[in-house]
Amino acid sequence: MEDVVIARSLFGTTMGFHIIFATLGVGIPLMILIAELMYQKTKNREYAIMAKRWTKAKAVLLGVAIPTGTIAGVQLSLLWPGFMEVIGKVMALPFQIEIYAFFIEALFISIYVYAADRISPWMRILSVTLVTIGAAASAVLITNVHAFEGTPAGFRIENGQIVDVDPWAAFFNPSFVVTAAHVAVSAFMTGAFVIASVAAYKMLRNKHDERVYKFHRKALIMGLVVGGIFSFMTAINGHESAQLLHQYQPEKLAAAEGLFETQSHAPLAVGGFTDRETKEVKWGIEVPWALSFLADDRFDTVVVGLDDFPEEYWPPLFVHTLFNAMVGIGSLLIMLSLFGFFWSKILKKTTYPKWLMWLFVAAGPLSMLAIEFGWIFACTGRQPWVIYRIMLTEDAVTGNQNLAALFIAFAGIYVLLGVAVVLVLRYYFKRHPIEDELNDIPPSSNGVQA
Amino acid sequence: MTDVILAITVLWGFIFIYAVMATMDFGAGFWSMLYIKNEKTNATNIANRYLSPTWEVTNVFVVAVVVAIYSFFPSAAYTLGTVLLIPGSIILLLLAVRSGFLVFSHIVDDYHKPLTYVSGISGFIIPAFLILVLPITHGGFVDNIDGVDTLMLGRLLTSPHALSFILFAISSTLFLSSLLLADFSKVANDRHAYAIYRRDALILGPVSLLGALLIMVTMRYEATWLFNGMMDYIVWLFISAGMFVVTGVALVIPGKNGWTGLPRLGVVSAFIQYALASYAYGRAHLPYIIYPNVTIQNAFTDPASFRALFITYIVGFIILFPGFIYFWRLFMKDEKYIKSEN
Ligand code: HDD
Ligand code: HEM
Ligand code: HEM
Numbered sequence: 103m104e105d106v107v108i109a110r111s112l113f114g115t116t117m118g119f120h121i122i123f124a125t126l127g128v129g130i131p132l133m134i135l136i137a138e139l140m141y142q143k144t145k146n147r148e149y150a151i152m153a154k155r156w157t158k159a160k161a162v163l164l165g166v167a168i169p170t171g172t173i174a175g176v177q178l179s180l181l182w183p184g185f186m187e188v189i190g191k192v193m194a195l196p197f198q199i200e201i202y203a204f205f206i207e208a209l210f211i212s213i214y215v216y217a218a219d220r221i222s223p224w225m226r227i228l229s230v231t232l233v234t235i236g237a238a239a240s241a242v243l244i245t246n247v248h249a250f251e252g253t254p255a256g257f258r259i260e261n262g263q264i265v266d267v268d269p270w271a272a273f274f275n276p277s278f279v280v281t282a283a284h285v286a287v288s289a290f291m292t293g294a295f296v297i298a299s300v301a302a303y304k305m306l307r308n309k310h311d312e313r314v315y316k317f318h319r320k321a322l323i324m325g326l327v328v329g330g331i332f333s334f335m336t337a338i339n340g341h342e343s344a345q346l347l348h349q350y351q352p353e354k355l356a357a358a359e360g361l362f363e364t365q366s367h368a369p370l371a372v373g374g375f376t377d378r379e380t381k382e383v384k385w386g387i388e389v390p391w392a393l394s395f396l397a398d399d400r401f402d403t404v405v406v407g408l409d410d411f412p413e414e415y416w417p418p419l420f421v422h423t424l425f426n427a428m429v430g431i432g433s434l435l436i437m438l439s440l441f442g443f444f445w446s447k448i449l450k451k452t453t454y455p456k457w458l459m460w461l462f463v464a465a466g467p468l469s470m471l472a473i474e475f476g477w478i479f480a481c482t483g484r485q486p487w488v489i490y491r492i493m494l495t496e497d498a499v500t501g502n503q504n505l506a507a508l509f510i511a512f513a514g515i516y517v518l519l520g521v522a523v524v525l526v527l528r529y530y531f532k533r534h535p536i537e538d539e540l541n542d543i544p545p546s547s548n549g550v551q552a
Numbered sequence: 553m554t555d556v557i558l559a560i561t562v563l564w565g566f567i568f569i570y571a572v573m574a575t576m577d578f579g580a581g582f583w584s585m586l587y588i589k590n591e592k593t594n595a596t597n598i599a600n601r602y603l604s605p606t607w608e609v610t611n612v613f614v615v616a617v618v619v620a621i622y623s624f625f626p627s628a629a630y631t632l633g634t635v636l637l638i639p640g641s642i643i644l645l646l647l648a649v650r651s652g653f654l655v656f657s658h659i660v661d662d663y664h665k666p667l668t669y670v671s672g673i674s675g676f677i678i679p680a681f682l683i684l685v686l687p688i689t690h691g692g693f694v695d696n697i698d699g700v701d702t703l704m705l706g707r708l709l710t711s712p713h714a715l716s717f718i719l720f721a722i723s724s725t726l727f728l729s730s731l732l733l734a735d736f737s738k739v740a741n742d743r744h745a746y747a748i749y750r751r752d753a754l755i756l757g758p759v760s761l762l763g764a765l766l767i768m769v770t771m772r773y774e775a776t777w778l779f780n781g782m783m784d785y786i787v788w789l790f791i792s793a794g795m796f797v798v799t800g801v802a803l804v805i806p807g808k809n810g811w812t813g814l815p816r817l818g819v820v821s822a823f824i825q826y827a828l829a830s831y832a833y834g835r836a837h838l839p840y841i842i843y844p845n846v847t848i849q850n851a852f853t854d855p856a857s858f859r860a861l862f863i864t865y866i867v868g869f870i871i872l873f874p875g876f877i878y879f880w881r882l883f884m885k886d887e888k889y890i891k892s893e894n
Pocket of ligand 2: 111114185484488
């Protein structure tokens, strides 16, 4: 295989693995913070127990999030030295500021975990708040580098030299705000739905122990409410992301939608597979005029098709499927949380039917899948460019050969860590069942009633 | 000070802080593994109490060093990235195993011992690979093959110079960490653990000094340019060696209440010892980042980027400083924490 292909696969695998833990690292602290605040407000010990258990999970996940992130950061230089030379000259600010975000997160997560019993409740809340801010900030900042790859700004290349560098113009590149917001809100959404998934699963397993059931019901509602709010924001903001593509990376939008012919009143193709030979989306459903409207809020918007670009600059066409899957999952989860809300608040039912519970169980894994699809779409849809219309991926890659052995070694480590982290989490929560902690609550407290 | 000198000074500062924190970190991991079977002592607990809250903060420093290299000296990052692909990847793999299993070992009580062995041993090897970056920058281990700078791994691993660095890295890791843990044990009022760590420091100190001497001897032949440079800073090296003697004395003189030695003084003098020596090394290394082609001048970033970065450094420092102080007070000074069980 070509070395550039192995390098891309290796880096993509690293990122695909890191993002699972990184997303939870952003999403779970928000849930811990909400649980802490609920505890202060209601004085119901169950919320304190939630915060404690989620913190334990977060501490385990950190054991993988941090080393894989470190791998990602160093691998950028090892695999893409040509790319990092440009980033170093023009776009170093987000990486640098991210270090401060990491420090804030690392300092205060340690304080929150290891000094919890020695600091006041408000100091604890301040600590988790800073952890949440630190994690979200690091996500926003690293995404900014990705945004810059799609909409580079703040420099020119003259005779192969980088000139007129304006680091802040690069930092505030056109897609920064929208893309970073999309990543942040989708991470909050995913963290909340993962919590909801676990809670729903535990409810299915503990129908007969009323205390345990009610405990998990509280967590489920929290997850669904927070997840529902953030899935709305993700969709609205995703729409803006798509409009940015229309404006700045038209061939990526065209590939996402399987559109070949430039046209106004362009139709939106939902589902199906793009066929390169016949230049159409097979087995898809066409919604007339919708794409034009989505691209710029008017039906007569002219959307550029792939035919307007030389074929060597086309992104891989399977990104259509990835894009559809992400949007599909987003829409499904919005409906799911709306339905759950309607069921419990409007119809005032206290139990959910079984099929609905299983849908709740699926919500977490589905949003994680949407994150993966979204990222692979965003990174692969940028091909063949590493910096859009400035640097080709194959020009950025390391000159070193024999990357295959490295790919195998890293993939092996990810499998090892992935399996270990699941086993460790299962071991811990089996050994420390929720019953024990609920039984520690004195019966006189108002903790039992929902 | 010119921008370039400012940049290399900040980078040197980061590398030095990381080197010190990493030796403490990997060393503590090693000791917590070594004494895990010894029921009579708390030495493992003492090491863990240092390690648990700090490893994440230490890890941020390694990221900070990498980011500082590619943001201040992007062209050096290009060469380093190409040359270090293999050793860098090995370090990353070890680091992943080490951090993961360190966390897992604290959660899974039944498998505490095997997990601690995995993290302790992988952590113990990391400094040996990390330090290899230094001899690589001295020149002589990189050949240009088909237009690609390629590291001659075989030549590196058989070079007496590189091997001296490895000896120095491992012994320093264990020396500095045992010294710090001795001090920590004294704060915790644990005489047994103190005696163990004090003894370890006394054994390993001379080994690390031997490693340093071997580095100088081999440097004379394998990196003459650097050796000559360091001879201009011979006074610094002598003072550094003097601080080593101070550390030794600090560990043997009688202290108060029947404790032998003043470990706090030993920690401070050892810190000064390493700071002086690495200052001399760093100065002699200039202007080269990688000898003979990459210098701080020709690798320097765009001036506009540098200024923007530097402003964020100042703002970042102001924001983070109170956080570090608070962290220090909670974990390094709070006797209740250091003494607490498990
Ligand atoms: C829970 C996850 C999730 C969900 C439900 C959605 N997204 Fe998304 N999307 C992401 C998670 C994500 C992401 C993983 O965070 C990406 C990858 C790169 C990025 O910036 O965000 C992304 C990228 C991304 C991009 C590409 C940006 C680029 O290439 O620069 C577009 C156009 C959209 N999204 C649009 C949408 C729309 C219209 C959605 C409608 C519901 C949607 N996303 C739901
Ligand atoms: C965290 C979630 C991410 C995932 C799952 C992901 C996935 C991928 C994949 C699959 C590739 C290979 C593309 C291909 O060859 O088809 C890739 C390449 C790449 N990505 Fe991402 N990516 C992520 C985030 C980022 C971020 C935040 C950045 C910015 C720093 C980034 C920068 C790159 C670069 C530089 C390449 C290599 C060059 C290229 O193929 O264009 N990625 N990524
Ligand atoms: C958009 C995708 C990404 C998101 C949302 C993200 C988020 C995070 C978060 C939240 C953490 C902290 C771990 C935790 O608290 O659980 C983390 C760690 C880390 N990430 Fe990522 N990350 C992303 C992509 C990347 C990329 C592309 C790189 C490399 C350039 C990277 C480098 C790192 C590093 C070095 C760490 C470890 C920091 C430490 O030592 O504490 N991340 N990431």
